[in-house]
Amino acid sequence: MPSVTAVRTSVLPPYAAYLRVYEPLAAFPEPERARWQTYAAEHGPAAGSPGAAPSALAERRRSLAELVTVTPKALPERESRDALVRVADGVTYICPSRIRLRSWLALEELKEELPAPLLDAVLPPAVREQAEADWNRWRGDHPDTRPWILTRTWHVPMRWFLLFSEEERHFSPALPALPAEEGDGGAGRAAAPASLFYLTPMAQARRRLARGYRVLRENLDEGPLVTGVEQVGRWLEEFHPRSLVELDYGGLVHAIPEARLADDRSAAEVAEGIAALRAGDGDRAGQAYRTVTERWRLVQELLYAN
Incomplete structure (x- = not known):
């Protein structure tokens, strides 16, 4: 994939993630x-x-x-x-x-x-x-x-991670504010939050989703996870085959401590769970599932904090 640049700003957005x-x-x-x-x-x-x-x-x-x-x-x-x-x-x-x-x-x-x-x-x-x-x-x-x-507010749906690989993960740590210095035209730098997003070609996204969907259908009962993956697949089919697909943590970076954000490997863990299901290793698949769901449960609980 080509190099990409994260969008930085000092204004707090809604606590929402975006699939684009x-x-x-x-x-x-x-x-x-x-x-x-x-x-x-x-x-x-x-x-x-x-x-x-x-x-x-x-x-x-x-x-x-x-x-x-x-x-x-x-x-x-x-x-x-x-x-x-x-x-x-x-x-x-x-x-x-x-x-x-x-x-x-x-x-x-x-x-x-x-x-x-x-x-x-x-x-x-x-x-x-x-x-x-x-x-x-x-x-x-x-x-x-x-x-x-x-x-989606307050979480990233697990099905979205099926579209991406660890190599397509782009994390940028927060930047502190810098005062204006002499000789730089009087311009300083506003503080910028951390950012985390994934970016992949449409062909890769569709291929990974199809493989994951097939594994889930073969190993799990019909339910929200399987149905949700199918819905994402239908949505992707509406677009040009040479499009780009992006998963942006958006405003969720303000709800997750930076150290936890830097260690977040949700896409890799979802891929590991799918691989384990394909291999018939239910224990390893279950562990990967629990790791991802527990991470996002902690984020979702912040919705009810005062």
Whole structure:
């Protein structure tokens, strides 16, 4: 894989992880392709911003700002025309934000996760009903649309790790703030948190997921893990075969001590568990599973801390 640059910022994002697909410009039909090409030239790494542009955090800040109003809003009024951009081996890749679409999908999940009284307190029924009516109308006009970004709060689903190998892991330790020094134009450096992400070609991601799915189907009963892997596989099939797939720990780096983050080898442990299942070693597979689930259980419990 080509070298990549982590996005650094000093502003705390939501405690969420992201699975993203970056498609090559060739995957987009005209005139959308021309618009993204212009966008990448203006906002992408080649224009002076390393990594992805606008940054993943900038996207989250904008979406949160749009929703924090006196009158509760379930989703932004207009769809975002922004994207995350990567350039690798001379190829420009685009990951459209589609914040409004993702807000609709998140609202569907929220209805299943929260009890009705709490959901009514967060989003009044009238607000939800309008959002649902807009969603049904929009979905009827755009039946084939899918999000380029999947989001999960307070954890990384185990099935996401199936797509990556240890060699594709990119960890960057936190950077302390530096004061402005004479001779550097008066510019200092803001403190930056640690970052952790994985990046792989789509072909590799699909191959690993298919192998893992086959092993799970042969050794486990039908359940949330097997069903979840199948859903991720169907989602990946919607994209260009030469895309890039990224797993970004996002704001979870603020919930996990840096030492634990540096030692996190979840993708390698999931791969070890799949290999053990394939070899018929249930004890070793069980140990790998417990290691990963215990790590993320500790993170999820922070949701209930005061």
